[in-house]
Amino acid sequence: MDEETQPVQPGAEHVVCARCGTAAPDGTAPPTWSCSVENGSRHYLCDDCARAHIRAIESRLDSTWW
Numbered sequence: 001m002d003e004e005t006q007p008v009q010p011g012a013e014h015v016v017c018a019r020c021g022t023a024a025p026d027g028t029a030p031p032t033w034s035c036s037v038e039n040g041s042r043h044y045l046c047d048d049c050a051r052a053h054i055r056a057i058e059s060r061l062d063s064t065w066w
């Protein structure tokens, strides 16, 4: 039998920032990271990139709205 019990939980892949490639310290996204699901796959942004991303979204919304 080559089936082994692995401690790895489903979906516990290494979390990496989708923008700058920074790896999460514990392998899981800290609460300060933002997570978005696109096409069924998760995309994480570190807190710095999330902030920049949110600003970009807000400014884009702003110019769209006005």
Ligand SMILES: [Zn+2]
Binding pocket: 017, 018, 019, 020, 021, 022, 045, 046, 047, 048, 049, 050
């Ligand atoms: Zn980042």
